[in-house]
Amino acid sequence: MSIQLNRQSKSNSLHSEKAELAERVGKLETLLKQKEEKLISVQESLGKSQDLLEHYITERRLTQAAHRETIEAYRSFFDVSPIAMFEVDFSRLRRFFFRLRHQGVTNLKDHLAKRPRNLPKILSLIRVKNVNLAALELFMARDREELLSNPLQIIPDEAWPTFAELLFSLASGEEVFEGETFSYSLTGVMRYVALRCSLAAGREADWSQAFISLIDITGRKVAEDMRRESEKKYRLLVENAVDGVAVLQDEHLVYLNPRAETILDQPRSELVTQSFHLLVHPGDMETIRRLYRLTPEMGDDSGMPFSFRMLKKNGSTKSIKAKCVTINWQKRPALLWIFREETSGEQVDRQQLLQKQLEAAIRSTENASQEMNQPVQSILMHAEMLAAQLPDVPDCRKHVDIIQQQAKRLMTQTHELNQLTSSHSSSFLVPDPPNLAKLNG
Numbered sequence: 269m270s271i272q273l274n275r276q277s278k279s280n281s282l283h284s285e286k287a288e289l290a291e292r293v294g295k296l297e298t299l300l301k302q303k304e305e306k307l308i309s310v311q312e313s314l315g316k317s318q319d320l321l322e323h324y325i326t327e328r329r330l331t332q333a334a335h336r337e338t339i340e341a342y343r344s345f346f347d348v349s350p351i352a353m354f355e356v357d358f359s360r361l362r363r364f365f366f367r368l369r370h371q372g373v374t375n376l377k378d379h380l381a382k383r384p385r386n387l388p389k390i391l392s393l394i395r396v397k398n399v400n401l402a403a404l405e406l407f408m409a410r411d412r413e414e415l416l417s418n419p420l421q422i423i424p425d426e427a428w429p430t431f432a433e434l435l436f437s438l439a440s441g442e443e444v445f446e447g448e449t450f451s452y453s454l455t456g457v458m459r460y461v462a463l464r465c466s467l468a469a470g471r472e473a474d475w476s477q478a479f480i481s482l483i484d485i486t487g488r489k490v491a492e493d494m495r496r497e498s499e500k501k502y503r504l505l506v507e508n509a510v511d512g513v514a515v516l517q518d519e520h521l522v523y524l525n526p527r528a529e530t531i532l533d534q535p536r537s538e539l540v541t542q543s544f545h546l547l548v549h550p551g552d553m554e555t556i557r558r559l560y561r562l563t564p565e566m567g568d569d570s571g572m573p574f575s576f577r578m579l580k581k582n583g584s585t586k587s588i589k590a591k592c593v594t595i596n597w598q599k600r601p602a603l604l605w606i607f608r609e610e611t612s613g614e615q616v617d618r619q620q621l622l623q624k625q626l627e628a629a630i631r632s633t634e635n636a637s638q639e640m641n642q643p644v645q646s647i648l649m650h651a652e653m654l655a656a657q658l659p660d661v662p663d664c665r666k667h668v669d670i671i672q673q674q675a676k677r678l679m680t681q682t683h684e685l686n687q688l689t690s691s692h693s694s695s696f697l698v699p700d701p702p703n704l705a706k707l708n709g
Contacts, residue, residue, distance in 0.1 A: 346398070346400050347400050347401055348400075348401065350402055351402055351481050351482070351483055352399075352400065352402040352406040352484075353399070353479055354396055354398070354399050354403060354479070354482075355397045355398040356394055356397060356477075356478050356480060357394070357397055357476055357478075358438065358475035358476070359475050360393040360394075361393045361394055361438075361475065362438075364390065364393055365438075365439050376435075376439045380436070381432075384428070387428050387431070387432060390435065391423070391431060396416055397477075398416075399415050399416060406453070407453045407454055408454050409454050415454070422453065422454065424452055424458075427450060427451060430447050430449035430463065433447060434463070434465055438465075438467075443466060443467045444466045445463075445465045445466075446462075446463065446465075447462075447463050448460070448485070449461060458486075461483060461485060462482070464480070465479070466478065466479055507525050507526060510608075511527060511607065511608045512525065512527045512531040512606070512607045512608060513525040513527070513528055513606055514605045514607070515595070515602050516544055517600065517602035517603070519544055520542075520543065520544060522540065522597065522602070524540075531588070531607065531608065531609050532547065532578065533580055533581065544556075545557075546579075547578055547579055548576060548578065549576065549579055549585055551577070555574065556576060573589060574589075574592075575587060586609060588607050589607065589608060590606065590607035590608075591605070592605055592606075644678050644679045645679065647671070647675045648676065648679060651671045651675060
């Protein structure tokens with residue numbers, strides 16, 4: 269019995285050990301599976317990390333290559349640019365300004381303006397890092413070393429105010445400054461230059477890189493000085509001219525010299541406020557309008573002298589002899605008038621010329637009237653003969669009647685023209701001669 273119990277106990281114990289062993293094996297298999305999954309995950313992460321690392325290395329290489337290409341392109345552009353350029357470092361200048369503010373200086377412009385002798389020392393804080401070929405040509409330097417070793421030599425004392433303004437703009441937080449000044453080449457030749465200074469992108473915080481470009485405007489400055497001198501001389505000449513000079517634009521006098529005021533017998537303040545046509549005698553308005561209309565197409569008539577009557581404030585007239593040419597006044601077309609008061613002798617000469625012109629016109633009219641009279645009579649006679657021979661057809665009679673009516677009308681006008689031209693030519697010497705063209709109405 270005991271033996272059976274022992275066997276049963278051993279069997280239970282063995283079964284228990286098997287169950288425990290099976291449980292341990294299951295746990296071990298689960299742990300191994302978890303370890304395997306973690307190992308796979310680590311391998312995948314390592315693979316991704318390796319891919320990321322390779323991608324990062326590739327991107328870095330591309331970025332470095334692009335950066336090198338950018339630098340090479342910048343250097344190429346900087347060197348061959350036709351504009352003189354300086355690459356400068358303002359970082360020491362910025363630290364100097366910062367120290368001044370730390371010392372309690374709130375207005376740098378006033379502080380530096382009261383100490384002009386300190387400006388060269390302040391400018392010496394600027395380090396010129398590079399210059400391009402155009403700068404060497406502008407300042408007549410043999411090479412970069414010569415110009416880089418003498419950067420302040422090209423700035424004359426008279427140019428300090430412009431460079432002071434540049435410093436003030438930087439100190440005020442502005443990133444770009446533009447101005448005009450002049451400088452000297454290393455051989456002593458003066459140049460007027462347009463200056464532009466700008467901080468490089470990304471260097472606004474420390475001012476470690478900036479570019480100063482200079483354009484030679486000496487030719488333009490000389491031309492402007494010559495133009496101003498020429499304008500001064502011409503203005504002096506016009507203001508003291510013995511003839512009146514005026515500019516007519518949009519039917520108003522926009523400029524008069526002192527002599528013009530005297531001739532027109534009105535002050536400039538009154539003349540410029542009224543239409544110019546109100547100053548002209550109504551009988552001469554058509555002449556003035558014709559000249560004003562023909563501003564761009566005057567051709568051979570441009571500058572030809574002519575006469576007209578000017579109305580005075582008291583209602584009387586004044587005879588004016590003038591020349592008129594087209595000009596541009598403030599970039600718009602206008603008429604330049606040069607005029608003077610007509611003398612009595614000139615008035616007599618003009619009257620005689622007008623009389624000769626009228627007599628010539630009368631003779632031409634008489635000849636034309638005589639030449640017209642015979643054809644008109646012939647037309648009327650043949651129309652009457654045709655009317656007598658035609659049968660009594662309404663349409664034919666109608667056309668013949670029209671011919672007779674128009675011929676009689678033309679004959680009547682010819683007769684009136686003969687009577688008009690038979691009088692003496694002196695009867696036409698009136699202020700407003702008749703318009704002969706209206707007789708054909």
